[in-house]
Amino acid sequence: MPEVAIEEARRFMEESLQSVGTPAQQAKDHAALLLHADMTGHFSHGLNRLELYINDIRSGATDAKAQPVVLKQKGATAWVDGCDGLGATVGNFCMDLAIKKAKEVGVGWVAAKRCNHFGMAGWWAEKAKSEGLIGMAFTNTSPILVPTRAKQSALGTNPLAMSAPAKNGDFLSVDMASTAVAVGKIEVQIHKGEPIPDGWALGPDGKPTNDAQVAFKTGRLLPLGGFEQTSGYKGYGLSAMVEAFCSGLSGSNSTHNIRSWALKSDEGSPNLGQCFVAIDPECFAPCFGERMADCLQHWRNMEPVDPSLPVLAPGDKERINEEKTKKKGTITYAPNQILHCNELAKKLNIKPIQVL
Ligand SMILES: NC(=O)c1ccc[n+]([C@@H]2O[C@H](COP(=O)([O-])OP(=O)(O)OC[C@H]3O[C@@H](n4cnc5c(N)ncnc54)[C@H](O)[C@@H]3O)[C@@H](O)[C@H]2O)c1
Numbered sequence: 001m002p003e004v005a006i007e008e009a010r011r012f013m014e015e016s017l018q019s020v021g022t023p024a025q026q027a028k029d030h031a032a033l034l035l036h037a038d039m040t041g042h043f044s045h046g047l048n049r050l051e052l053y054i055n056d057i058r059s060g061a062t063d064a065k066a067q068p069v070v071l072k073q074k075g076a077t078a079w080v081d082g083c084d085g086l087g088a089t090v091g092n093f094c095m096d097l098a099i100k101k102a103k104e105v106g107v108g109w110v111a112a113k114r115c116n117h118f119g120m121a122g123w124w125a126e127k128a129k130s131e132g133l134i135g136m137a138f139t140n141t142s143p144i145l146v147p148t149r150a151k152q153s154a155l156g157t158n159p160l161a162m163s164a165p166a167k168n169g170d171f172l173s174v175d176m177a178s179t180a181v182a183v184g185k186i187e188v189q190i191h192k193g194e195p196i197p198d199g200w201a202l203g204p205d206g207k208p209t210n211d212a213q214v215a216f217k218t219g220r221l222l223p224l225g226g227f228e229q230t231s232g233y234k235g236y237g238l239s240a241m242v243e244a245f246c247s248g249l250s251g252s253n254s255t256h257n258i259r260s261w262a263l264k265s266d267e268g269s270p271n272l273g274q275c276f277v278a279i280d281p282e283c284f285a286p287c288f289g290e291r292m293a294d295c296l297q298h299w300r301n302m303e304p305v306d307p308s309l310p311v312l313a314p315g316d317k318e319r320i321n322e323e324k325t326k327k328k329g330t331i332t333y334a335p336n337q338i339l340h341c342n343e344l345a346k347k348l349n350i351k352p353i354q355v356l
Contacts (some may be wrong), residue, residue, distance in 0.1 A: 023065055041318065042184070146220045146235070203215070
């Protein structure tokens with residue numbers, strides 16, 4: 001499998017973005033977001049998505065030079081216009097503002113309209129965690145989630161993320177789509193030529209499918225929990241909650257009005273809604289970090305059913321992957337990913353990605 005040095009992957013992402021007019025700082029911020037996905041093992045949200053962002057910049061759906069503006073603010077809250085800027089530009093602006101407010105008044109709650117795809121929701125929640133705060137981040141997406149009992153999609157994979165600091169640098173990080181799986185997991189099954197498990201998706205006839213290609217083309221994912229019998233309505237409920245925080249508060253498109261996100265799409269701004277929250281735990285009972293550390297350690301020390309599969313705390317998988325990647329100094333990409341990058345490099349007239 002091809003190995004690429006971390007800094008080379010970063011260089012490739014930054015140069016690709018800059019080649020279509022993204023200013024250096026915005027390209028650097030967006031590359032950091034994508035690189036984090038690859039380093040934590042969420043390959044669907046890293047280099048794999050680069051061309052989609054490039055396409056959005058080229059088609060004018062994303063204004064890579066745009067800077068968000070505050071439309072209204074009061075105490076802990078702010079309403080922001082993302083101005084169709086890059087995901088990382090708007091994410092940094094909004095979470096920095098939420099952090100500032102949390103440090104001043106205990107809580108910061110920022111909702112933004114006219115946003116673009118912001119990658120892993122957890123990246124944004126962890127930004128607040130790194131400042132000693134609890135962070136939360138939410139976004140709506142293109143419609144792909146079939147509400148319980150419906151035949152067609154209306155909500156999105158609408159992810160929710162929450163991260164909290166614990167003593168001695170430990171942390172909790174919950175970061176998940178509100179569908180049974182993120183679309184990227186279906187793409188992975190297609191690449192492997194394998195079927196998808198029960199409870200992931202419906203086919204065009206509204207009946208469950210195990211065919212990854214059919215599921216991907218049809219775009220009707222079941223909510224987290226699957227069918228009604230297995231409490232899929234709870235995932236539907238979580239997706240609806242994200243919708244309220246994102247389009248409800250910001251005035252962006254509701255998910256059922258958002259265009260699809262695909263290569264060659266030229267349907268203009270998706271006008272996504274996003275929401276960023278920071279909370280200062282110091283405003284509540286003393287010793288939050290100690291209690292979080294105690295919970296995390298208690299869960300990890302539980303006896304596993306299978307001794308080769310230790311109990312994890314939410315966020316451990318990503319943390320462990322990131323530590324391993326940093327130690328190795330390289331990222332292992334699928335051969336197809338490198339081929340795509342070489343084609344992209346030709347189109348953008350930049351240096352191809354160097355494989356070790
Ligand atoms: N921007 C968007 O439009 C968008 C949409 C959907 C998903 N996403 C992102 O895609 C990424 C993947 O989402 P997903 O739903 O496939 O995540 P996932 O199913 O891989 O993980 C979900 C959560 O479960 C935790 N987890 C995994 N295995 C665990 C275990 N054995 N024990 C305890 N906790 C465990 C993970 O640490 C994570 O917090 C996320 O970063 C999400 O934000 C983004």
